[in-house]
Amino acid sequence: MDEIDIESAINDVDIDNDEEVQLSLPEIIQLMEENWLNEKFSPEVLPNRMDIVELLLDQITTLENNLKKLSNADFKKGLYQMEVDRIRFLISSYLRKRLEKIETYSTVILEQEKSRVQQGSETYLSQNELEFAQEYDQSIREHFESIMRFCPGITETQLINPNLHTMVFLKSKEDIEGIVIDDGNDENDLIDLNKGSQVLISYKSVNNFVKSGNVHLI
Amino acid sequence: MDPDEVEFLGEKSLVEIVPTFNSAPIYFIGGDVGPFRASIPIRVPLWVAVNLKKQQQCKIIPPDWMDLEKLEFLKEEEKSNKSFVKMPSDHYMIEAKLILGCAADDIPKTDEIRTIIKDIWDIRMSKLRSSMDDMIKKSAMYAAVDNLTLMEINSIRPLLPHALDQIYRIKTNKKALSNRSQGTTSTLSESRTSFSSKT
Numbered sequence: 001m002d003e004i005d006i007e008s009a010i011n012d013v014d015i016d017n018d019e020e021v022q023l024s025l026p027e028i029i030q031l032m033e034e035n036w037l038n039e040k041f042s043p044e045v046l047p048n049r050m051d052i053v054e055l056l057l058d059q060i061t062t063l064e065n066n067l068k069k070l071s072n073a074d075f076k077k078g079l080y081q082m083e084v085d086r087i088r089f090l091i092s093s094y095l096r097k098r099l100e101k102i103e104t105y106s107t108v109i110l111e112q113e114k115s116r117v118q119q120g121s122e123t124y125l126s127q128n129e130l131e132f133a134q135e136y137d138q139s140i141r142e143h144f145e146s147i148m149r150f151c152p153g154i155t156e157t158q159l160i161n162p163n164l165h166t167m168v169f170l171k172s173k174e175d176i177e178g179i180v181i182d183d184g185n186d187e188n189d190l191i192d193l194n195k196g197s198q199v200l201i202s203y204k205s206v207n208n209f210v211k212s213g214n215v216h217l218i
Numbered sequence: 219m220d221p222d223e224v225e226f227l228g229e230k231s232l233v234e235i236v237p238t239f240n241s242a243p244i245y246f247i248g249g250d251v252g253p254f255r256a257s258i259p260i261r262v263p264l265w266v267a268v269n270l271k272k273q274q275q276c277k278i279i280p281p282d283w284m285d286l287e288k289l290e291f292l293k294e295e296e297k298s299n300k301s302f303v304k305m306p307s308d309h310y311m312i313e314a315k316l317i318l319g320c321a322a323d324d325i326p327k328t329d330e331i332r333t334i335i336k337d338i339w340d341i342r343m344s345k346l347r348s349s350m351d352d353m354i355k356k357s358a359m360y361a362a363v364d365n366l367t368l369m370e371i372n373s374i375r376p377l378l379p380h381a382l383d384q385i386y387r388i389k390t391n392k393k394a395l396s397n398r399s400q401g402t403t404s405t406l407s408e409s410r411t412s413f414s415s416k417t
Contacts, residue, residue: 026249079269167379198366199364
């Protein structure tokens with residue numbers, strides 16, 4: 001009796017854990033593609049999806065290990081290898097894009113991350129990215145300071161901010177109502193998006209939906 | 219975005235092939251494909267089809283829409299319609315290019331099909347250019363691009379969003395200036411336009 005109870009208890013726990021989000025691998029690849037495009041087209045750095053990246057990296061490492069056992073004559077080997085390369089491209093392009101943004105906006109991003117930590121909200125950068133950002137910011141500062149010694153009198157500095165108002169193409173994954181369009185005049189229009197509709201719109205109007213995953217950039 | 223990257227995304231769409239070999243399923247991370255039975259049609263991702271075709275392992279069955287009559291009809295529709303017609307495939311240009319490129323021997327009337335798809339593309343691009351012109355003249359800050367495919371969107375990406383960004387800058391600066399000097403706001407005509415008819 002006792003044993004059965006324990007077992008069912010364990011099963012219950014398992015089910016609870018599983019309930020979070022169980023995505024199949026094809027769905028995860030789909031999600032990775034969407035996040036890659038989001039990162040590519042959004043002007044600011046987005047919350048990191050290292051969870052998906054690591055999951056996929058695990059998958060391709062195991063697959064590549066298994067591939068070694070496969071004979072070279074097998075035509076399937078080339079196909080497997082090709083898929084691994086496709087996923088690897090996706091991941092590295094995604095990570096590179098993030099690094100590029102971190103390098104461009106390092107100071108602003110670090111400030112934002114600091115305030116996120118203070119507010120107790122989730123940080124956007126992964127641990128590794130944060131370290132990279134700090135080191136990069138530090139060395140660029142030192143560099144400029146040593147250069148500026150030769151040009152006395154210039155003290156004004158200007159932060160490089162991402163242009164959040166840039167126009168982006170997006171595809172909606174859900175029905176969304178009441179998106180405000182800021183057209184630079186005082187009157188603001190409201191629009192509704194239907195599932196599957198594609199629009200060209202200012203990033204500022206939709207950035208929350210991009211982060212929550214209701215829409216994705218294309 | 220690089221057109222190759224659009225192609226990368228388009229290569230995931232499924233096409234039907236007739237394999238010339240027998241094989242157990244291939245367990246891809248992105249989903250299982252197979253089992254393959256010689257001369258039994260099967261749906262596989264485009265990149266797999268192209269790879270197998272290059273090794274002479276299969277015949278590619280062209281998608282339904284890759285048919286001269288249907289394309290002729292589509293072209294007429296595209297011509298007579300002011301807005302963009304929905305394309306039979308989200309990646310029609312990529313599918314056409316890859317399939318016609320590697321499996322020309324499997325598809326009847328390849329040259330005619332190639333020409334007509336290019337015609338449709340050209341009609342759509344010229345519509346796109348005039349819509350863009352219209353949008354910039356109205357300095358609109360929103361557009362529905364519902365029936366455009368990714369490749370078409372990508373072709374206007376270097377120009378349109380940047381132009382609109384600049385217009386927005388000019389508008390907001392102008393507003394700030396006039397607020398400062400006279401307290402009047404500039405009103406610049408209509409604020410929205412639509413690339414496709416709303417359904």
